[in-house]
Amino acid sequence: MMSARGQEAGSPTPGEGGGERALFSALLEDSAEDLYENAPCGYLSTLLDGQIAKINNTLLGWLGYTRDELVGLRTFSDLLTVGGRLYHETHFAPLLMMQGEVGGVALELRTAAGERLPVLVTSTIKYGADRQPQLIRTTIFDASDRRAYEQELLRARQEADRERDRLQRLVATLQHSLLPSSLPEVDGLQSAAYYHIASRDEVGGDFYDLFPLSRERWGFFLGDVCGKGAAAAAVTSLIRYTLRAAAVYDPDPVTVLETLNTVMQHEYRGDDPRYCTAIFGILTRDGDGFTIDLAGGGHPPCLLLRADGTADFQHTPNGMLIGMLSPAVFTATTIRLAPGDTLLLYTDGLIEARTTGALNAEVDDDRYGDEALHAFARALAPTTAQQAVAALADLLRGFGAGLDDDTALLALHVPVTERPAERGAP
Amino acid sequence: MVVSGRPDGPTVMLAHGFGCDQNMWRLVAPKLARDFRVVCFDHVGAGRSDLAAYSPDRYADLQAYADDVLEICRELDLSQVVFVGHSVAAMMGVLAAVQEPERFAKLVLLVPSPCYIDDEGYRGGFSRADIEELLESLDSNYLGWSAAMAPVIMGNADRPELGEELTNSFCRTDPLIARSFARATFLSDHRAELAKVGVPTLVLDCAQDVIAPPEVGAFVHAQIAGSRLITLAATGHCPQLSAPEATVRAIAAFAAEPGDHSAEPR
Known part of the structure; x- marks a missing residue:
């Protein structure tokens, strides 16, 4: 490596190192x-x-x-x-x-x-x-x-976008299939429902229905399957046809929920247990209104908003989570829906919504809660099914990002019929 | 939307074209502001406009953009507007002026093109395949746009400093919106509307412009009765940036003329 040229160049530090430097400079010409x-x-x-x-x-x-x-x-x-x-x-x-x-x-x-x-x-x-x-x-x-690589990325992204669209269409279709496309017309009863879907990518686990049992009798239910996605959708589907079939067989709300409990226990035994909460009711025509027999299993109590402007929770105490234990205990209650009254059923997405809009797990006292809902209902009463659902849908929208769960609403209302002859009687 | 200049002066509205945003007028607007009330805005989907207001269906053609121009006029209660539209915005002005002529005193069409694609007996300068090629260029160039930054940059008109330090921020557009605006722009054909223009019109084109070649400027001039054509000694499609003085002079002189005399025999 030693070169004469390095010496001749008069490098201040002759030797091996200087020679390398010289070669380096030569290359750098x-x-x-x-x-x-x-x-x-x-x-x-x-x-x-x-x-x-x-x-x-x-x-x-x-x-x-x-x-x-x-x-x-x-x-x-x-x-x-x-x-x-x-x-x-x-x-x-x-x-x-x-x-x-x-x-x-x-x-x-x-x-x-x-x-x-x-x-x-x-x-x-x-x-x-x-x-x-x-x-x-x-x-x-x-x-x-x-x-070429970027085009691959772009192609993959376009593919992912298409897949996502497809998934969302599938989810929307499945979701629709789990809910009634429209509520049936019941003479003397006004009904309304609303479903807030938390995610376009996953099927929600909330469900509701209203269906005829005879000329004078209708069944209805609203509930919430634990979990979401395809597995929850399968459970929801099972629940819906079980409740409908059970009510036809024996229209006693407690029996209906017991049947559902047995079916879910049977279907989801072993390492994949599935639960749900639900309220099931039977509407029976009763003069100018309806008698409602209700049973609940682990579900937040429904609200009765009366014609006189009062509003109260209708408890079905000690109702157990459905599908967890066998035998399960459910209790019934009977209420009367008189003209001007509205019965409101909801899932826990409503009361669990965070009012500050932030999804902050550290703070737990910003949940909307029962008391706020009670106050909201009192302010709303007297109301109609459409008005109640519209007001609550507005409330849900107001939560914005604070509403992170699916939420179902179902309202039943007996309209006040104008009967001037009777009203005029002393 | 930014309103500047003399509040008592005639109103000049500056509408940007496909590509960037109202920053395109940054060399022109301050000079016009000496004599005019100047209204600048970003089209929905561009610059700092509210992206939530954009929908690909609504903005699939230029009519929606023209409707927005008219809405701004109504909102600011403007009449006797001198509308200056650059590139595709020139045609938005044409559509708006045909629809509600009473709003407009004059039109300035800066490097307009009523139809970019060649047709029988008409040379727009491009083929459909060329436009597809442009869409490819858009797909491979997001110009600093990213999904994560978009919410910060868009809809923060009150905090303009947020996006400023980012490179290429002037032309930052959601890639899907850019694609859709490119289609609305380059697939448009509004040649038939030109003859319906009833307000005094100045056509400004550039000596060399690959997007709106001289024959397109001449075509627009020929179709709009009584219009005037000035060819700026500028190169490229953005004379307001490459030759701002000449552009301002032409716009200001035309805008300041008494309205009734601007239509001259050709």
């Missing part, structure tokens, strides 16, 4: 001009209107043009594909003029042979001493490999 011409990237200088003033050998080689074919004759945008030219004019050039530089923009050059060359382009404006823009300096990197 890389003139600025040579670096410019043969750099591993393209260099291009243009006037402010884009006219090519200077271009290096590397870029000429990539493009297959001679210097004389370009300098003073063509503009930078002439070197681009037509689409790239549109992009250059609408994005690149204005940005460059506004910011003085634009970096890392993907464009395609058109070579003399007509082939496309994907490149990454960075431009800066060179300013004179008077801060007046003088020319545009551009570096161009060959991005063929990188572009």
Whole structure:
């Protein structure tokens, strides 16, 4: 490695190290001009209107043009594909003029042979001493490999977007299939329902229904399956047909819930237990109103909003979570829905919603809660099924991000019928 | 929406085209503000507009953008507006002025094109394949846009400093919106509307412009009866940036003329 040249150069520290340094400098006899011409990237200088003033050998080689074919004759945008030219004019050039530089923009050059060359382009404006823009300096990197990779990413993203759309359509369809498309018309009864879907990507676990049992009798229910997604949807489906079938067999609410409990125990034994909470009721026509027999299993109590403006929870005490134990205990209660009264059923998404809108697990006292709901109901009464559901739907919307669970609402109301003859009687 | 300039002056409304946002007028608006009341705004989906207001269905063509222009006029109770539309916004102005001519005193069409795609007997400068190529360029260039930053940048008109330090922020657009706006722009054909323009119109084109070549400017001028054509000694599609003085002079002179005399025999 020792060289005479190193000695002759009069290196201040002769020896092996000095010789290496000398070789190093010799190798570095890389003139600025040579670096410019043969750099591993393209260099291009243009006037402010884009006219090519200077271009290096590397870029000429990539493009297959001679210097004389370009300098003073063509503009930078002439070197681009037509689409790239549109992009250059609408994005690149204005940005460059506004910011003085634009970096890392993907464009395609058109070579003399007509082939496309994907490149990454960075431009800066060179300013004179008077801060007046003088020319545009551009570096161009060959991005063929990188572009192929990016296109893969883009394709994967588009694929993911399509899959997500498909999933959301599937979820929406499944969700619809688990809920009644419309509530049946019951003479002398007004009903309304609302379903807030927390996620477009997962089927919710809340359910409700209202269905006829005979000319004078209807069944209804509302509940919540623990969990969500496809597994919860299967449970919801089982619950819905079990409740409907059980009510036809024996329209006693406690018996209906016991049947559901048995079916769920049977169906989901072992390491995949499934539970739900529910209120089940039978409506029986009773003069100008309805008698309602109710049973509940682990579900928040429904609210009765009366014609006289009062409102109270209707408890079905000690009702157990359905599907957990066998035998399970459910208790019944009977109420009367008189003209002007409204019965409101809801799932816990409503009372568990966070009123501060923040999903902050540290704070637990910002849940909407029973008391606030009671006060809301008192302020609302007397009301109708539509009004109650509309008011609560507004309330739910007001929670914004604080409402992170599915929420179902079902309201039943007996309209006040105008009977002037009776009313006029003393 | 930004209103500046002389409150008692005639109103000049500046509408940006496809690509960036109202920053396109940054060299022009302050100069016009000396004599005019200047209204600048971002189209829905661009710049700092409320992205939630954007829907691909509504903004599938230029009519929705023209409706927005008219809505701004109604909201600010504007009449006798001198509407200056750059590029595709020129055609939004044409649609708006055909619909409610009483709102507008004059139109300035800056490098307009009523139809970008070549047709029989008409040269717009592009083929459909070219436009597809542009969409590809849009797909590969998000220009600093990212889903994470979008909520910070968009809809923060009260805190403009939030996005400023980011590079390429002027042209930042949600990639899906950019794609959809590109389609609405470059697939539009409003040649038939030009003849219906009844307000005095100035057509400004550039000596060299790949997007709106000289024959397109001449076509617009020929279709709008009584219009005037001025060709700016500028290169490119953004004379308000590359030749701001000449652009301001042309707009200001035309806008300041008494309205009744602006239509000259050709």
